[in-house]
Amino acid sequence: MTVFQCRSCHRAVTPSVTERSLPDSDVDEGWYRPEASSPDAGGHSTEPIVRMPPGTFAVDPEPSGPPYVLDESSGFLVESGPSGTIVLNPDDGLGLEEHPDISMRRGYCCGMDGEWGPNLVCKCGAIIATLYSDCYQVQEVRLQPDAVERCE
Numbered sequence: 001m002t003v004f005q006c007r008s009c010h011r012a013v014t015p016s017v018t019e020r021s022l023p024d025s026d027v028d029e030g031w032y033r034p035e036a037s038s039p040d041a042g043g044h045s046t047e048p049i050v051r052m053p054p055g056t057f058a059v060d061p062e063p064s065g066p067p068y069v070l071d072e073s074s075g076f077l078v079e080s081g082p083s084g085t086i087v088l089n090p091d092d093g094l095g096l097e098e099h100p101d102i103s104m105r106r107g108y109c110c111g112m113d114g115e116w117g118p119n120l121v122c123k124c125g126a127i128i129a130t131l132y133s134d135c136y137q138v139q140e141v142r143l144q145p146d147a148v149e150r151c152e
Contacts, residue, residue: 022058
């Protein structure tokens, strides 16, 4: 079992969690809730897709979040943020608070989207994680690898 703690104040920011592989985004197997409920008239789902089961985490080796850079081969903007983010179930972040800068808490109708980067802070004020909680996206918390320490 692993606990992640804030690198600044050493407070635990997760309960004990178990490492598993990151679910493949091209395959439904391994996702905590592979099927969202049917959307209502406004297009909202009451049971959004959640990437990780409670009590688990995965390390994503790919870049995550901003800044976004142009991929010349495809012509699309791609994420070039930190590699090695720790992906958790949204309920497994302990004592994390919304970023004090309201512009960092950007989202749409149902939650924060993480488009501008980390939007959660530790109680000590250190920028710790990004919450993806809007209805149009996969639900997860991503801890910033340089902001936390892994304790076995």
